[in-house]
Amino acid sequence: MHSTETLWSNGTSCPAASADGGCADDQIAGDGYTCRFEQGARPESLILNMGPQHPSTHGVLRVLLELDGEYIVRAEPVLGYLHRMHEKMAEVKTPAQFMPNMGRVDYLHALAWNWAYVGAVEKLAGIEIPERAEYLRVITCELNRISSHLLWWGAYLLDLGAFTPIMYAFDDREMLLDLLQLMTGSRLTYSSFRFGGVYTDASPAFVQGVRQFIPHLRSRLPMYTALVTENIILRRRIEEVGVIPQDMVTRYGASGPVARGSGIAYDVRRAEPYSVYDRFDYEIPVRHEECSMARYMVRMAEIEQSLRIIEQAIESLPDGEHMHPKAPKPSFKLPAGESYFAVEGARGKIGVWIASDGGKTPYRVKLRAPGFSNLALFAECARGTLLADAVAILGSLDMVIPEIDR
Amino acid sequence: MNATISFDSVLHVVLALVGVAVFVGLNGLLLVYAERKVAGFIQRRPGPYEVGPQGILQAVADALKLIGKQLVRPDRADPLLFWMAPVLAFFPVLLLFLPIPFSPLLTGWDVNLGLLLILAFAGFNVLALLLAGWGSNNKYGLLGAARAVAQSVAYEIPLLLAVLAIAFQEGTLSLTAIVGGQGGMPWQWNIVVQPLAFLIFFVSALGETNRAPFDLPEAESELTAGFHTEYSGMGFGMFFLAEYANMIVACSVCTVLFLGGWKGPFLDGAWWFLAKVYGLLLSMMWFRWTYPRVRFDQLLNLNWRWLLPLGVLNLLATAFVMKL
Amino acid sequence: MTPETAYVTPDVLLAPLDPAYLADETPARTGLRWSAFLSADALPRAATLLLQAGWHLEDICGLDVREGLMAVYHFDRMTSPGRLAIRVLMDRAAPVLPSIADIHQGAEWHERETADFYGIAFTGNPNPAPLLLPEGMQGHPLLKGEAARAPLAALLAVPGREDTVLRKAEGFTLLDPAEDAKPAKPAKARAAATEEGADNA
Numbered sequence: 001m002h003s004t005e006t007l008w009s010n011g012t013s014c015p016a017a018s019a020d021g022g023c024a025d026d027q028i029a030g031d032g033y034t035c036r037f038e039q040g041a042r043p044e045s046l047i048l049n050m051g052p053q054h055p056s057t058h059g060v061l062r063v064l065l066e067l068d069g070e071y072i073v074r075a076e077p078v079l080g081y082l083h084r085m086h087e088k089m090a091e092v093k094t095p096a097q098f099m100p101n102m103g104r105v106d107y108l109h110a111l112a113w114n115w116a117y118v119g120a121v122e123k124l125a126g127i128e129i130p131e132r133a134e135y136l137r138v139i140t141c142e143l144n145r146i147s148s149h150l151l152w153w154g155a156y157l158l159d160l161g162a163f164t165p166i167m168y169a170f171d172d173r174e175m176l177l178d179l180l181q182l183m184t185g186s187r188l189t190y191s192s193f194r195f196g197g198v199y200t201d202a203s204p205a206f207v208q209g210v211r212q213f214i215p216h217l218r219s220r221l222p223m224y225t226a227l228v229t230e231n232i233i234l235r236r237r238i239e240e241v242g243v244i245p246q247d248m249v250t251r252y253g254a255s256g257p258v259a260r261g262s263g264i265a266y267d268v269r270r271a272e273p274y275s276v277y278d279r280f281d282y283e284i285p286v287r288h289e290e291c292s293m294a295r296y297m298v299r300m301a302e303i304e305q306s307l308r309i310i311e312q313a314i315e316s317l318p319d320g321e322h323m324h325p326k327a328p329k330p331s332f333k334l335p336a337g338e339s340y341f342a343v344e345g346a347r348g349k350i351g352v353w354i355a356s357d358g359g360k361t362p363y364r365v366k367l368r369a370p371g372f373s374n375l376a377l378f379a380e381c382a383r384g385t386l387l388a389d390a391v392a393i394l395g396s397l398d399m400v401i402p403e404i405d406r
Numbered sequence: 407m408n409a410t411i412s413f414d415s416v417l418h419v420v421l422a423l424v425g426v427a428v429f430v431g432l433n434g435l436l437l438v439y440a441e442r443k444v445a446g447f448i449q450r451r452p453g454p455y456e457v458g459p460q461g462i463l464q465a466v467a468d469a470l471k472l473i474g475k476q477l478v479r480p481d482r483a484d485p486l487l488f489w490m491a492p493v494l495a496f497f498p499v500l501l502l503f504l505p506i507p508f509s510p511l512l513t514g515w516d517v518n519l520g521l522l523l524i525l526a527f528a529g530f531n532v533l534a535l536l537l538a539g540w541g542s543n544n545k546y547g548l549l550g551a552a553r554a555v556a557q558s559v560a561y562e563i564p565l566l567l568a569v570l571a572i573a574f575q576e577g578t579l580s581l582t583a584i585v586g587g588q589g590g591m592p593w594q595w596n597i598v599v600q601p602l603a604f605l606i607f608f609v610s611a612l613g614e615t616n617r618a619p620f621d622l623p624e625a626e627s628e629l630t631a632g633f634h635t636e637y638s639g640m641g642f643g644m645f646f647l648a649e650y651a652n653m654i655v656a657c658s659v660c661t662v663l664f665l666g667g668w669k670g671p672f673l674d675g676a677w678w679f680l681a682k683v684y685g686l687l688l689s690m691m692w693f694r695w696t697y698p699r700v701r702f703d704q705l706l707n708l709n710w711r712w713l714l715p716l717g718v719l720n721l722l723a724t725a726f727v728m729k730l
Numbered sequence: 731m732t733p734e735t736a737y738v739t740p741d742v743l744l745a746p747l748d749p750a751y752l753a754d755e756t757p758a759r760t761g762l763r764w765s766a767f768l769s770a771d772a773l774p775r776a777a778t779l780l781l782q783a784g785w786h787l788e789d790i791c792g793l794d795v796r797e798g799l800m801a802v803y804h805f806d807r808m809t810s811p812g813r814l815a816i817r818v819l820m821d822r823a824a825p826v827l828p829s830i831a832d833i834h835q836g837a838e839w840h841e842r843e844t845a846d847f848y849g850i851a852f853t854g855n856p857n858p859a860p861l862l863l864p865e866g867m868q869g870h871p872l873l874k875g876e877a878a879r880a881p882l883a884a885l886l887a888v889p890g891r892e893d894t895v896l897r898k899a900e901g902f903t904l905l906d907p908a909e910d911a912k913p914a915k916p917a918k919a920r921a922a923a924t925e926e927g928a929d930n931a
Contacts, residue, residue: 032865048545056627070549070702079839080862087847088871123761159627161618161699167449233619233698250808252836253786264808271811272757336887340761340804340813353761353791353804357880364872364885366791368804373788376836387549388628388701405862 033078037064045073048387052081056159056391059401063378065390072390075382077375082405090365095121095195096330098365103189105367106403108148111141111184112345113367113403114193119274120341120352121195125334127327132320133197134276139210139313140183140198141343142306144190146217147176148346149299149306152398156296157228159395160237165228172220175213182206196327202317210314214307221304229300238292242381242393245290252377255370256348257302258397261295263288268344280312292396299398333360347371347398371397371404419504419515426503433654434647435465441691448695472646475639480543483636487541492637492644495534499651501527506658507582509668509676520581521569524659525562528614531652532558535623538645539633550632553702554616554623560709561613561620567717568607571600571724572663581659585667590674597664602720604664606713608686611656613709615649618694622702657686740764740805740814741896743779747772750902754894755815763812767904770818770827773803777830777837780805785814787830790840792848792872796879797904799825799848819882819904820850829854847872 030038030049038047051062060081066074086105090098095117102117103110115137122129129137150173154166177187183206184192184199192199228234249259259266267284269277285301287294336358342351348370355364374397382390439454439462446453454461479488505520507513517523532555539551573579575596576587588595597604613620624632634645661667661682670678700708741752744766751767768776777787788804803816818827829852831838841852842861849870852858859865883905891905 033859036859046545046548048549055630076857080860080864083862085871091872120761123759157698161621161625161627162697163445164449164695167451171450231698233700236704237698237701250784250786251781251834253788253834254836259808266808266811271808272761336884338760338762338886338888340815342761342813349788349806351788351804353789353802355793355885357884363880364791364793366789366802368789372839373836376839380835386701386703388625388699391628 033062033064033076037066037074037076040074041066042068042073044068052078056394057401058155058399061375061394061399061401061404063390063394065387067387070387072382072385072387075379075390077378079405082402084402084406086367086406087365090362090367092361094331094360095334095362096332099191099193100189101191103186103191104402105369105406106345106347106350106371106400107189108151108400109144109346110188110190111137111144111193112343112350114191115141115275116341116343116345116350116352117365118193118195119343120339120354121334123341124337124339124354124356125195125328125332127196128324129196130321130324131276131318132201133322133324135313135317136183136198136202136322137193138275138277138280139202139310139317140180140190140192142310142313143176143180143210145346146303146306147173147180149303150176152299152346153224156395156398157234159391160234162228162234165224168220168224172217175209175216179206179209179213182209194323194327195332197321197323201322207314207317210310214311214314217303217307221300224300229296235293237388238296238392238396239289240291240293241385241389242292242396243290244377244381248377248380252380253373254348254377255373256345256398257295257298258348258374258377260284260286260298261396262290268342268349272342274341274343276313277309279316280309282308282312292392295396295398331360333358334362342368345370347400347403348374367406369403369406371399371401375399375404415515422504422515423500426500429503430500430647430651430654434650435469437650437653437687438465438468438646440688441694444688444691445695448692469643472640472643477639477641480636483543484541487537488636489641491534491538491541492641492648494530494537495648496644496651498527498530498534499648499655502651502655503658505581506655507585507662507667508679509674510582512676513582516580516582518578518580518583521573521579521584521659524655525566525569528652528655529562531614531648534645534648535633538637539623542633542636544636546629546631546635547633550623550625550629550635553625553629554633556702557613557616557620557622557705560706561610561713564606564709564713564717565610565614567714567721568600568603568610569659569663571603571717571721572596574721574724574728575599581662581667585662585669588666588669590666590669590671592666592671595664595666600664600720600724602716603724604660606717606720607660607663610709610713611660612690612693613705615652615656615690617649617653617690619697619700620705621694621699622705625699627699653687653690654683657683657690660686737810738783740766740780740785743783744768744776745897747776747779748899749897750899751895751905752897753891754896755888755891756894757812760888761813762815765815765817767817767819767902770820773816773818774828774830774833776816777803777833780814781833783807784809787834787837787840788813790837790844792844792850793885794848794872794874794879795882795885797882798822799850800882801827801844801848801850803830825850827852829856831855846870849873 041047046067048065048067050065051057052060062078064076065072086101089101102113105113150169154169157165181187184190244262246262246264249262249264263286265284265286270284282305285298287297334356336356338355340353342349350370351368353366354362357363382393443453454464457463457467502524504515505517505523535554536551539547576584616623634642665682668674668676668679749766749768753765755762755765757763785805785807788806791802793800799820799822801818805814827850829841831841839861841855844850845852846860846863847870886905
């Protein structure tokens with residue numbers, strides 16, 4: 001093993017912080033991050049430590065801000081407050097044992113993570129999936145995407161100071177959770193995908209419920225538009241705020257609605273088609289304004305497109321098994337080799353890379369979280385904006401901290 | 407009004423102050439309950455439900471909790487400023503109620519410069535918010551205080567312009583006289599003659615009282631709680647009570663200036679006055695639970711670019727018409 | 731972004747950098763479209779070329795194998811997608827890589843994360859503080875103990891890959907089936923061995 005003294009990745013120790021991570025300069029209160037951040041500040045500016053407990057950093061993100069009045073001179077997100085080392089757990093658990101973890105990486109779109117991991121394992125082990133299970137995966141995953149977008153919508157408006165929309169969003173989301181409960185047995189941290197199928201078959205009640213839910217939500221969306229989207233205060237708050245040009249998207253590897261709000265029609269469901277998505281007729285919503293409003297509009301349009309997919313899938317749901325008869329037992333051994341599987345989550349491209357040496361547990365599992373890359377561009381995007389804009393930008397990136405910290 | 411100060415008039419004012427304190431306290435409880443019920447109604451949920459029938463005692467329980475809590479001061483905060491702020495926020499507000507004519511009989515102190523007195527003492531609120539933010543030794547508090555000062559100072563001007571337009575028209579600064587100049591029927595109220603002044607006054611009043619969508623000094627999602635971040639217990643309770651008291655004053659003055667005060671189509675009296683005030687208060691709550699918050703530069707732009715020029719134009723037009 | 735007409739496949743793009751190994755992959759089998767082995771020195775140049783050609787960095791994965799420490803850079807493209815894995819092997823005694831955070835800004839966090847988990851030093855990273863792990867923490871959790879390390883050839887064993895190799899330098903033996911490639915140890919023993927390794931860090 002190499003040097004035990006180095007604390008930093010460039011092999012040096014921190015110039016300003018003491019060895020335990022605290023601040024060597026007793027004039028500055030705070031830890032090593034605050035300490036280093038303050039050293040780069042101009043003498044007249046104000047350093048504001050936003051989070052990890054702050055109403056609009058959703059969960060436990062911490063952002064260090066250097067302010068000139070209310071203008072942001074510099075921003076630095078500090079991560080790690082919700083780090084659970086999922087990648088280490090993946091190395092000591094069998095794939096079946098690791099599945100519950102996949103419900104807890106991004107708790108708002110848990111089924112997409114389910115799918116990414118299951119997909120990587122199936123690809124590596126050559127496991128087949130019955131057609132009915134593919135359809136059920138599409139339906140539940142899209143339902144989950146809608147519930148994630150609805151929650152984002154409510155929480156984003158809460159960030160912008162509108163207290164009421166989240167109650168309406170939760171009203172609709174509750175119906176989704178009831179439906180997903182029928183299929184997965186849980187309401188938030190789903191882990192219902194299995195290697196070679198899904199945990200349970202669709203009951204008539206589920207199919208009926210989904211059929212009723214589609215027109216219900218469609219009837220609600222115009223109200224959301226009239227009540228919130230067209231509100232002049234909202235538009236002034238987020239139009240032309242948080243502009244993310246296309247080259248910034250590329251440099252940071254951002255994806256999902258962040259990329260599509262900047263005019264890049266990139267969606268893993270189209271770019272790397274998986275499952276049966278190629279059988280459905282739907283659009284990839286793209287906006288070219290590059291601002292927070294564009295990302296807002298993309299997500300609202302995605303709710304409608306997900307409804308379209310679900311509608312087609314539920315009507316053409318084939319008969320058959322929900323688990324492949326040759327699906328492996330939970331104690332199966334992964335063959336040696338590597339596989340990368342990407343799916344489109346509510347926040348962007350979710351990737352799982354598995355490298356296996358043929359043992360019972362994977363040798364290495366890498367979880368590629370879309371929020372990680374999306375949040376990375378915040379520092380550049382927020383420079384020169386107002387404090388209130390920073391909140392609007394953070395919200396428009398739709399971050400889920402447990403996914404970013406993993 | 408007699409210029410000499412007699413024992414009777416002093417006693418009258420003291421009694422009025424006690425009455426006002428009771429009125430403000432009870433109203434605080436009532437408005438907290440009303441606000442939460444209104445919020446519940448708008449958000450399609452029951453609101454307070456458990457304490458007492460229909461949760462009617464919820465506000466009492468909240469008040470008892472606030473009173474019972476330990477007073478905590480941050481270690482490096484300035485004790486004098488820190489504790490002075492909530493006192494300064496709450497007590498001057500009581501004075502504002504003195505000249506308000508609830509009805510011809512129910513007026514604390516019918517002073518002929520009543521409007522001036524209200525505008526003068528309302529200025530104390532800014533000072534209190536500034537001291538609270540500054541004295542807390544907290545960066546969110548400081549930002550909140552800076553916002554509060556900029557906002558209050560800015561919105562005082564169009565508010566004053568709107569008030570002046572009415573004062574010009576009525577030729578008096580006495581609130582009783584202003585009500586006297588209006589009739590009982592809605593079309594005899596000043597709002598018909600001065601709709602622009604009413605709009606300017608009401609929007610500025612939202613800004614002055616830090617109510618949504620102009621609640622920037624305590625913008626929760628940006629500044630956690632702004633100027634009162636470090637206050638808990640009754641320190642916070644005083645600010646809270648002061649906010650509601652200020653709302654009542656703003657709506658009362660609005661009622662006097664534009665909505666005919668205690669006069670109604672029939673049976674003139676304090677009930678008309680209160681009905682109009684609570685109507686305005688309800689609309690303030692309605693705004694709060696409906697709109698997102700504006701941004702700080704937009705807030706100031708709205709004031710300097712629209713309210714202020716419009717207020718000046720309105721005042722000039724009023725003066726011109728009065729001269730004719 | 732470069733217009734579609736300028737699209738050059740990475741095998742042509744990376745050719746001037748003289749990759750030690752470059753192969754076509756089957757996406758249906760591995761999820762990759764190309765894979766390459768590069769030297770650490772060639773990494774910034776490769777990152778620049780890829781960014782100019784419209785590629786973005788997906789992630790950086792560390793890997794602890796018998797031959798040393800490895801970093802895998804996954805790149806993808808928004809238009810005409812296809813995943814490219816660039817693998818760089820380092821000496822375990824001095825795991826150092828040049829940072830590409832000045833080219834792909836998104837790499838800053840990926841590099842810091844890899845530094846946290848594997849102790850790989852990225853020279854030139856603008857903010858090389860720990861990202862996910864606490865400051866002052868000793869050890870790197872994903873390093874494996876001596877006994878638990880697998881040979882690279884076992885991990886990247888893809889049947890039929892030999893047939894699609896586009897370039898292979900003289901003396902490149904990393905992917906040749908190792909003589910002593912033992913089947914993996916039981917999970918329990920391996921976990922214990924890994925923990926031991928982390929403690930020793």
